[in-house]
Amino acid sequence: MCKMKVYYIILVMFMQLWAVAQTPTKNPKDFLKIKTPDIQYVTPDTNYLHEDDNKGEEMENDYNKEVDFDIPEDFSPRKELPLMAEDTSTINDGELSIVEVEEQVRFDSMWVKIAEYYSIWDSRTVNPYRVDGTTIDSVPIVLYDTLIGRNWAKPLSTCRMTSDFGFRRVRWHYGIDLALNIGDSIFAAFDGVVRIKGWDRGGYGNYVVLRHYNGLETVYGHMTRAAVVTGTYVKAGELIGYGGSTGRSTGPHLHFELRYAGNPIDPKFFYDFSNCQLRFRTCLITDKNFNYQKQARLAYFHTIRSGDSLGKLARRYGVTVTRLCRLNGISSKTKLRIGRKLRIR
Numbered sequence: 001m002c003k004m005k006v007y008y009i010i011l012v013m014f015m016q017l018w019a020v021a022q023t024p025t026k027n028p029k030d031f032l033k034i035k036t037p038d039i040q041y042v043t044p045d046t047n048y049l050h051e052d053d054n055k056g057e058e059m060e061n062d063y064n065k066e067v068d069f070d071i072p073e074d075f076s077p078r079k080e081l082p083l084m085a086e087d088t089s090t091i092n093d094g095e096l097s098i099v100e101v102e103e104q105v106r107f108d109s110m111w112v113k114i115a116e117y118y119s120i121w122d123s124r125t126v127n128p129y130r131v132d133g134t135t136i137d138s139v140p141i142v143l144y145d146t147l148i149g150r151n152w153a154k155p156l157s158t159c160r161m162t163s164d165f166g167f168r169r170v171r172w173h174y175g176i177d178l179a180l181n182i183g184d185s186i187f188a189a190f191d192g193v194v195r196i197k198g199w200d201r202g203g204y205g206n207y208v209v210l211r212h213y214n215g216l217e218t219v220y221g222h223m224t225r226a227a228v229v230t231g232t233y234v235k236a237g238e239l240i241g242y243g244g245s246t247g248r249s250t251g252p253h254l255h256f257e258l259r260y261a262g263n264p265i266d267p268k269f270f271y272d273f274s275n276c277q278l279r280f281r282t283c284l285i286t287d288k289n290f291n292y293q294k295q296a297r298l299a300y301f302h303t304i305r306s307g308d309s310l311g312k313l314a315r316r317y318g319v320t321v322t323r324l325c326r327l328n329g330i331s332s333k334t335k336l337r338i339g340r341k342l343r344i345r
Helices: 002-022 028-031 055-064 310-316 319-326
Strands: 104-107 110-115 139-142 161-163 166-168 171-173 176-179 185-187 192-200 207-211 216-223 239-240 253-260 263-265 282-287 300-301 341-343
Touching: 207 239, 216 239, 310 319, 319 341
Parallel strands: none
Antiparallel strands: 104 110, 139 282, 161 176, 166 171, 176 253, 185 239, 192 207, 207 216, 216 253, 253 263, 300 341
């Protein structure tokens, strides 16, 4: 029985070897001679448009459309930023990059369509740019262009100047003062949009800052009240407020400033106030327009005499007690020693 089992195993192995021997061998090179099958190409029918085939085009068109944003009525983001009044003599080292955009600028809770405006938008601070005017290269400015509807106007119907741009006792006057009566109309100097409608108790009083299409900004101070709000579009010559004597003012007048990148420029560079005319249509702003800043940044000191007090010095030099304390590292209760030098700017 055991021998029969062995014979059976040998027979199976022999049959397997014989089957392998009968299998034809293939040369590996034969695989390179395999012929690819013929493919029947069909030309697509382009005369038929599936109803979903234009979806991509519709999406592209929707992307290019202007979208109206629904702003909730209670949406009112606040930016707690310090107010910079007339005194811009202190400029920190370094500067913010000012980027120009073509379509939209976002400020507070709305979108405003404007062209070629700084992307920095601040509805509380007169000069948020921190750009040193003495480093500004030549910048061409188009003051007005009637062919495209960009005009100019006088800030007041009459232009009698009562105080010039420049050094005033121990501080710099960064604009000019124009005579008016309380309640007189004040007008936008160029086309633009209201960036600030604000209140500055120790400086401008009720004031408005307009950002213009030509890259300039104008400031209107000491008004009784403003006639516009932040974000309002205004045309040159449009009413923006009424004359007054609010803030740091000794009588009714308009404090009028022209600024580029936050840096004041003597308004007489642009306006001939004696004739109530604009001097030119285009001009070139250079670092020479800001040479005054070297003198404006100088520190001034007062030698304390008998009878001096912080309140008296603040009134005398047109600054606040808080600023005197900050400049000198003292408190409002500090006793003033006769002969001590007190920085007042």
